[in-house]
Amino acid sequence: MSKTYSDSSIRVLRGLEPVKQRPGMYTRTDNPLHIITEVVDNSADEALAGFAKVVTVRLHGDGSVSVTDDGRGIPVGIHPEEGVPTVEVVFTRLHAGGKFDKKAGGAYQFSGGLHGVGVSVTNALSLRLEVTVTREGGVHRMAFTGGDVVEPLALVCSAPKRASGTSVRVWPDAQYFDSAEIPPQQLERVLKAKAVLLPGVRVRLEIEDKNGLIKDEKEWVYQDGLSDYLRSQLAEYLIDGLFWKFSKYAPASHDTFAEGEGAEWVVAWTEDGPIVRESYVNLIHTPSGGTHEAGLRDGIFNAVKSYIDHHSLLPKGVKLTADDVFSRISFVLSTKMLDPQFQGQTKERLSSRDALRLVNAMVRDPLELWLNEHQEQAKKIAEFSIRAAQTRQRAGQKIEKRKSSGVAVLPGKLADCQSDNLEERELFLVEGDSAGGSAKQGRNKDTQAILPLRGKVLNTWEHEADRIYANNEIHNIAVALGVDPHAPDDTPDMSNLRYARVIILADADVDGSHIQVLLLTLFYRHFPALIRAGRVCVAQPPLYRVDVPAQGKNKPARKFYCLDDGELEGTLDRLRADKVREGAWQVSRFKGLGEMNPVQLWETTLNPDARRLLTLRTDDFTGYVREVFNKLMAKSEAASRRAWMEEAGHLVEADE
Template sequence: MSQKQYDESSFRVLKGLEPVRERPGMYTRTDSPCHMVQEVIDNAADEALAGFAKNIHVAMFRDGSVAVTDDGRGIPVGLHPVEGLPVVVLAYTVLHAGGKFDKKSGNSAYAFSGGLHGVGVAVTTALSQRVEVEVRREGRVHQIAFVDGGRQIGELVDAGTCGKQTGTRVRVWPDGKYFDSPRVPLAEIERLLRSKAVLLPGVKVALDVEQADGSMARQEWRYVDGLAGYLREMTAGAEALAPLYTGEAYAGADEDYAQGEGAAWCFGWFDGVQLSESYVNLIPTVAGGTHESGLRAGVFDAVKSFIEHHSLLPKGVKIQQDDVCGKMSFVLSARVLDPQFQGQVKEKLNSREAVKLVSSMLTHPFEAWLNQNVEHGKAIAELAIKQAQSRLKDAQKVEKKKSSGVAVLPGKLSDCESENIAENELYLVEGDSAGGSAKMARDRETQAILPLRGKVQNAWEIDPNRLFANAEIHDISVAIGVDPHTADAPDSVLANLRYGKLIIMADADVDGSHIQTLLLTLLLRHFPRLIARGHVFIALPPLYRVDVPAQGKKRPARRFYALDEKELATFRDRLLKEGYKPEQLEVGRFKGLGEMRADQLKETAMDRATRRVLPVTVDIDANSQTNALFNLLMGKGEASGRRAWMEAKGNLVEADL
């Protein structure tokens, strides 16, 4: 059998836009070209957000192309002082190039924009058959075309005068070979443009769609009442259980946040209808994120304070956030100076500071409104109290089911107060010292802590009847309320489950990974239904902490957490681009969970709004391969097989030794 050659010639360096064409799914959605067209629309919206554009027009043609026109300042066409190429060429052909980076130095073209991933409209070029750009700027019309995914760059042509007109028109022909469907979905574009109209008061947003006879069918969007008008339209026909609350707040020059950071919001409660839409700098965040967490936290704090002030809470009832916000409909538009998104598609905001930003802007104004409108406040409070009472009744039903044959819970278990199984979480924590930090960092209402001493026994080959001879395994089984079982056991084995989530939290080092592997081995072998039903998770505590000093009043001191060396390098590169010197950055390495302060552990691994937690799943189709691999790695009689496997695969391991 011939082997493939592996030498210096085997390496390939992807240049320019090749990485996008090679792996488009890393940069954009590949179900349709909607997101790559959205990048162009977002550029026009950024001009409007900055106050330079009053009109955004989109045209969809029968040949599959889409044109986006704005009357903003127009993309600069002069030569870049360093690169020596026209700026419009850099914008459409170079990744990590744009006018949204130098915000701290004052050289950025935008105070607020949809993010700093730095790929933007260059992805549109990479995945298009053709992109035509027309710029009206400084009295002249400039035109240029990019063909075959940017492989061919046309000449930048001066097409004549345009008087005082300014703006940019971009027409895109998506390349269908990169997408499941080559057509841009009309419904998504309509929804996107409608949201831009809601979030950009005073800006006219229009859409033309070419018909079969060549005529254009036009839609225009304007919302006189902004967010409130939009929410009313989207919930039309539903009974309002409580009145809408609309407001906005932005930081001034002397506040803890950058000037202009803040949010606008509108929310209410409706019978049978629930809508949640959020945006960051006009970018729709369909998967939510930390700004939505801040909104819910602010609403909950205000309502809880109102209930306590007016003594409305019945005895024995505790209000939780989901009681208040679980059936709330809202539209949220946040402005964040330097937003950090999850992935290039920007569907979820990850910026931790956005939680405090939105909640602090919202809590006091909403609480004041509740107390000024006591009747409305009591209506909202009544909804929350009814939801809490219903939750408690459900929890009592569950308690009755598990009342027979109750085992004595482990003495070292710090249990949670809630009896709502779906909300409750059990953290399996490495070491007593880490367990102590976790106890202080937890939410006592819904989070329980079970510290584990040393490394759990390798349970892959233990007889199920001998499992409870190990104290740690015995305590885990009793704490979660589930007995050992086989993979083909019915779901009824989970009838007495006490926690909806079982979260493994170990140090971010080799020993921590070993403990994590031993616990996963135990659960896969003897508690497989927990994994199959999605109850097992892994917390990702950081290995490094980066402290960044303040930069004037507009940029307070910041702290970042990095999971590993790669993420640490990413933060360093970003901060150096922001103008910090290497010696200004204070980098600390956590030796383990026990060394982390409770507030640090809470922020990075336990607070639902900011933690990083991964679900553990098993591919049913690959079940036999999974068992074979675990048998190789964890079986006592597989030493020679493990040695051969490590010799063959050892170069693939990334271990922090």
């Protein structure tokens, strides 16, 4: 193998080649649903702009999918800069589209598309893609194979002058996906959500048999979208009067937000039954929430707290939190923003800072007014919130009583293991319910217990032991462990210790590192005996998976997991040395534990024979280690933290 590093060593990926080389950076690779959703989103944006009235998705008998709308149709003239038909630019150029011009009067003032990579990614990962555009009195058609033009744009026939629309037919390329099948229930959920968010727009799903005949069809139309949907989800659990629908958008004269920015929402309070919480930004579903949900949460909390304070309803000694107010709230939130920022191309979580201020500003004042106009409902909402606060505070005081009685009431989310041998038993603290679900399915049920953690735990560095149980996640960890919090110079009772190892399992990103630090702070500060004994570990999930196709009869298909970029390069170098054709392999990047299925999680992170663990052990609870923790976690050390970051910040690589 040549070790020469010269000018010719640098390779530039052009056109759609980056998508084919790293599909996991642009879309989900478990199945083709997301690349089809990109096409549906374009049709939905036409409806959002007020031009499309019908969106139809057809699953063809040959495995292809077509998406058709009656919107304006993609422009077919020659692009002034690229010199090729504009429709070709849309499907073959990354970062090209009509959604960058967000000013009033642009083609799409509000849309989910930001980066212009959506349908070009669909094109790159498809065996064939055909697009038919009707506009300006003609029907135009072109086709692509693997992202390349194979049938140039041509006028097929004439059409009525007012007729317009776009139809895109996609044959997904199975080599880029774990499964070539589109999950029908997930597709229906996507289409139903579009209908909910586009009142009056008909969204159709047609399914063909192998002969091309329609064997099943469904249609969704919601005249009163959000309200109808939430009522159908909560059904008999709704309480009369505790249902609030509102929308508010910024006028042209607004000082802070652009004209038309704002939100529509429906909120319901229930005493029991399911909790439904769904959010959207410019029709894009955000299942992981984000800053717009945080804005709704803040707006509702501040309005309810203001009402409670104004009427002096809060009992003495009770402190209200946002979790208390939100404990029995269901909502559907649809936000409109000119330039939303998401985490990743799959757009599962909104990260725009302005969204928090936008939704908070739109929600708080209308809710305060509604509460004061509906006194009976307002008092019930106040009662729900105060009751939740009292329950939370009692729960924080109950742990000593439970332990003194000799009976440990284990957390409901804990999936315990079955072995009675302490040294075999392991407790995994897993970031997020999604990854927790995969871990529960992939674990060894005899020796491995799983406790999912929701969100980030409390920073316990400056909290006394009797105060940390107010945090529900820490309460659950302590009860599951069977050990009381203690100081470094204490001799704690370890007779009830339930696990030999506590393993922190978080995403390999900034948020995951933050969660690791918070949990390590908890153990170092309040469970030092576990640190001394080397019973606290940090799992190291891989960032990459490399799939190598079969090479003849004697070399079956293989897959490798790589911890980081360095390991990835080493693996690729070994493959080259093994005479594997350059580029024959596929490299996928895991964006988080939630992307791993149970088998992958077992193979990489749970299996004791294959996983990698960092074991934390120290006897230093008064010297250098304590000083580092204090600098990182103490509120009073903010200035020294900032000085340290300014001095050493260049040593950290940016998390992209």
